[in-house]
Amino acid sequence: MTRWVLHVDLDQFIAAVEILRRPELRGLPVVVGGDGDPAKRGVVATASYEAREYGVHSGLPMRTAARRCPDAVFLPADRAAYEAASAEVMTALRELGYVTEVLGWDEAFVAAETDDPEAVARRIQQHIRNATRLASSVGIGENRIQAKLASALAKPAGVFRLTSGSWFSVLGERPAGVLPGVGAKTERKLAGMGIRTVTELAGADLAAVAARFGPTIGPWLVQTARGLGSAEVSAEPYLPRSRSRETTFQRNIEDWAQVREQVLRLAAQVAQDVQAEQRPAVRIVVKVRHAPFRTSTHGHTLAEPASDGAAIGEAALAALDKFTDRRPVRLLGVRAEFADGED
């Protein structure tokens, strides 16, 4: 028996949940995001595969999506519905009895001791489909990084195995940006060093990469490009490090009295979230995005850990007072941080 890591990833999860409750949308380009009005500020949360054919993808401004695919059905994001669907999926997944680590609404790692990981993958897909009517893809690897990349290669609704033996033949010539953790900025920096592909990053000079990206991220990048990494799957319950609320205003706010009002409103929501966690906050951070999309943050550490709305609201205002730039405000956010450690 060999120990495998499986990465289960729901296919077009948010769009799929919407199509389930509106079957007439099946086969149509569906775009979910913002409040569903593509004329307003907001970005795409998920596009159905049909909409992706038009170049619509997550993170794209809704307005741009409407231009690329004017015939798409635009729907508002409905968090509660996705949370409920996600809970059903993860409950079904855990019923199979494997050590399971949930990563978000629509993905999880599973550890399995087996000589036939494809059979386990198919069983997982079938069980999730029976319980929720949702399709998933499953990646199989010797560790998390291999499994994660494998699930992307398995889409839609497939199973794909990626191991140290096949890593370079499958991914070696692909751009380094396919690796999780390598975003646009990192990819550009790597290109500046003459590193473009996964194979090139895997063979890069460790000291040079560490000098450019730091002693932790540098070596980690090279290891990732080699397809090496942790195979641990943790069943420990997830403890959030922070809870936050933020809003982008449809029209920029110019009056600072209004800014204070909005910060207090967000702080009240955060206080409720903190109370639901049953752990006190130790620090409150306010985020301000000014009109030209410049974002900065300032925090205020609480005199003592607290969960009540008054203390969190006061701390948020104290943090807000550290901002000196009074230009128009596009976005405000309030975040509560919990103490780290075991308690």
Added chain:
DNA sequence: TCTGGGGTCCTAGGACCC
């Protein structure tokens, strides 16, 4: 017509202490 919301982790610089 630009660019959401909710998160995580790492880094760099200053403060502070010995």
Added chain:
DNA sequence: TCTGGGGTCCTAGGACCC
């Protein structure tokens, strides 16, 4: 009078992910 070298903690910002 022209002031080293560590270590640790705190804060703000950067990058990334879904």
